[in-house]
Amino acid sequence: MIVQKFGGIAMQNHQNRQLVIQRIQQAINNHQQVLVVVSAMGRRGKPYATDTLLDLLPLNDSSIETDLLSACGELISSAVLTTELKAQGISSTLLYGKSAGIITNDTYGNALIKKVDLSSVNQAFKNFHCVIVPGFQGFSESTHNFTTLGRGGSDLTAVVYGYHLNADVVEFYKDVPGIMTSDPFTSDNVELIPFMTYKELEEKIDEPIEVIQKRAATFAALHQVPLHIRSLYLDSEGTFVSN
Ligand SMILES: Nc1ncnc2c1ncn2[C@@H]1O[C@H](COP(=O)(O)OP(=O)(O)O)[C@@H](O)[C@H]1O
């Protein structure tokens, strides 16, 4: 069993999602079971990207409404990917909200995970090789509202499932070859770092764009969840993070 996480760039168009589907098929072939975490499609300007949705609101507070709206981006992308997988005959199903099992408090915009209920996920794996879940979203135990896990929170979703499912590895598919000495989009002469410890990863997350959400990196370090950050486009090995 492995966990794969596909971010906004990976999910942004049909062409990239075909690469996503190839990665999922490879994971099923090699590991039988794969839990797939997806983010909202694309970046600001794309119709269903998180920032595009949030730009609809006159104010960005931490509220039930803001979290409901931002959770929609991941709901849309998970519904689209699951339908595309089914259309290609790949054994898959979608779980979201309470069924996805990420149960949180009511701190809208940056909710704390109180428990992870994998009963529906485990049941789904009895019938399907691939279970798709929307990243970034939680479900409030007390109010039954959607919550969100902080910006970039799909990374945390992936790491939390990786830990609770005892996955062999959590794979992140990005628009970079892996973790580099610095952000390749803003620095020259960068090199791939093939292996890092959790401590080195946490120290590396200092760029304006976090290559992995800091909260996710901290959770992975605490629970020693093996991470593999790699390119969606290249077949190269990328970066492994462990002790
Ligand atoms: N050291 C680094 N190595 C590689 N990418 C980095 C690094 N630091 C920052 N980044 C940035 O992280 C981005 C990947 O994170 P992000 O866009 O949030 O991906 P995703 O949408 O898949 O979660 C890269 O496009 C890059 O700009």
Ligand SMILES: N[C@@H](CC(=O)OP(=O)(O)O)C(=O)O
């Ligand atoms: N879509 C959310 C969650 C997320 O993690 O997105 P991405 O994987 O594209 O960074 C956000 O923009 O914050």
